[in-house]
Amino acid sequence: MKILVTGGAGFIGSHVVELLIQSGHETIIVDNFNSSKKEDVPSKVHLIEMDINAPQLEGIFAQEKPDIVIHMAAQVDVAISIQNPEHDAEQNILGTIRLINYCKKYNVQKIIFSSSCAVYGETADCSITESFPIKPLSYYGLSKYTSEMYIQLFSSLNQIPFTILRYANVYGPKQTSKGEGGVISTFFRKILNNEAPIIYGDGEQTRDFVYVKDVAMANVLAISKGTNEIFNIGSNTKTSVNELLKIMKSLASVDITPISKPERDGDIQHSQLDNTKAATILGWNPSYDLLNGLNDTFNYYKSKKI
Ligand SMILES: NC(=O)c1ccc[n+]([C@@H]2O[C@H](COP(=O)([O-])OP(=O)(O)OC[C@H]3O[C@@H](n4cnc5c(N)ncnc54)[C@H](O)[C@@H]3O)[C@@H](O)[C@H]2O)c1
Known part of the structure; x- marks a missing residue:
């Protein structure tokens, strides 16, 4: 076609x-x-x-x-x-x-x-x-x-x-820091450059990645x-931003304390899609779980030396 x-x-x-x-x-x-x-x-x-x-x-x-x-x-x-x-x-x-x-x-x-x-x-x-x-x-x-x-x-x-x-x-390879799911690309870019990522609100807000x-x-x-x-x-699973950062830090073997900022307008608190x-x-089912997807994404950013 x-x-x-x-x-x-x-x-x-x-x-x-x-x-x-x-x-x-x-x-x-x-x-x-x-x-x-x-x-x-x-x-x-x-x-x-x-x-x-x-x-x-x-x-x-x-x-x-x-x-x-x-x-x-x-x-x-x-x-x-x-x-x-x-x-x-x-x-x-x-x-x-x-x-x-x-x-x-x-x-x-x-x-x-x-x-x-x-x-x-x-x-x-x-x-x-x-x-x-x-x-x-x-x-x-x-x-x-x-x-x-x-x-x-x-x-x-x-x-x-x-x-x-x-x-x-x-989320995944080639994502920029803009847009809706940008948190993963933003965090990886910061982590790989040894900078502190920013968490808006208390970090307990959840997302379906x-x-x-x-x-x-x-x-x-x-x-x-x-x-x-x-x-x-x-994915029909929810992950808090705090939990996400913990997984990402462990994948990258770094320990960085995030910077806290107030919640932003228009941000939702929870998101999980059935x-x-x-x-x-x-006949669609996600074939990547968060760990596999993050691993691939991390390898991409590492290879690009971003
Ligand atoms: N990334 C997410 O988590 C997410 C979540 C829900 C929905 N979406 C939707 O998925 C679609 C793709 O998003 P993405 O994350 O790949 O964003 P993206 O910004 O990477 O891709 C959008 C593309 O559209 C192009 N574009 C924008 N305005 C245009 C215009 N007026 N004319 C021609 N081209 C134009 C941009 O140059 C870009 O290449 C969007 O419709 C977005 O709303 C994305």
């Missing part, structure tokens, strides 16, 4: 593109390199440097006629969304609307959208399913949820199938399964 991946040069996108190529798909990336680097783009890929909001994107759809669109390009920084909600909405909501209009006009067979657990907002300290009430704490969470709603209504009005994937905190290669697999499975469904893509629906319908 011919698959167009917006944001395909990014952290998660580059892993998705690698897996698509391995799976024999013809792959096109549209990325403006706002938060990524050309050297992270897998070879053997048709790379188009373009903003998804550029009117020239229509020409790409007309010329390439992709079968599937995997939409990952986004403003991904929660803090930026709080400071500048207009910019966040322009990129995430309007960018998505423009893109899905081209999907209709050029007969795309399916849209696969990268959403986020940020749509749920604060949850109880327990595992949550996709039917948990939506109440985002940041404009980023709101713009992701609004995009989900546009995609669903657009799909019912125009009969274009979709799959929405709500990721937990994604999911390895990027597992997230890439969820996207590839969604090409042929899970039509018109929303899935949590997480992944039963993805297992049942997509």
Whole structure:
């Protein structure tokens, strides 16, 4: 199949593109390199440097006629969304609307959208399913949820199938310190440079960390399964930030005391995603546990001498 991946040069996108190529798909990336680097783009890929909001994107759809669109390009920084909600909405909501209009006009067979657990907002300290009430704490969470709603209504009005994937905190090689799951990459960068990592709040906040290669697999499975469904893509395990740092320090054999700072606006206290629906319908299960994923990630940062 011919698959167009917006944001395909990014952290998660580059892993998705690698897996698509391995799976024999013809792959096109549209990325403006706002938060990524050309050297992270897998070879053997048709790379188009373009903003998804550029009117020239229509020409790409007309010329390439992709079968599937995997939409990952986004403003991904929660803090930026709080400071500048207009910019966040322009990129995430309007960018998505423009893109899905081209999907209709050029007969795309399916849209696969990268959403986020940020749509749920604060949850109880327990595992949550996709039917948990939506109440985002940041404009980023709101713009992701609004995009989900546009995609669903657009799909019912125009009969274009979709799959929405709500990721937990994604981590792994090539991640920068920005974005949602950036804590692991930030901590490794600090630890490897013998600097103290910062912990916001008391460090007892929990996160569901999911390895990027597992997230890439969820996207590839969604090409042929899970039509018109929303899935949590997480490990269904929770780890506190304090616990995480302890594991990372032991992997790196260092002992550094973190710096404490006050909690940040828009940060959620607990996050754990029930992944039963993805297992049942997509046949997706995470194949990396936290220790294996952290080990791979640590080796990557060490080899890059970051
Ligand atoms: N990293 C996580 O933990 C996480 C969690 C939940 C959801 N997500 C979602 O997954 C997707 C990928 O996130 P990521 O962590 O890989 O972030 P990333 O910043 O590494 O990747 C986003 C990519 O999109 C590109 N981009 C941004 N705006 C663009 C625009 N207007 N036009 C064209 N390209 C543009 C960037 O240059 C970058 O290559 C995003 O939609 C994000 O919201 C990420």
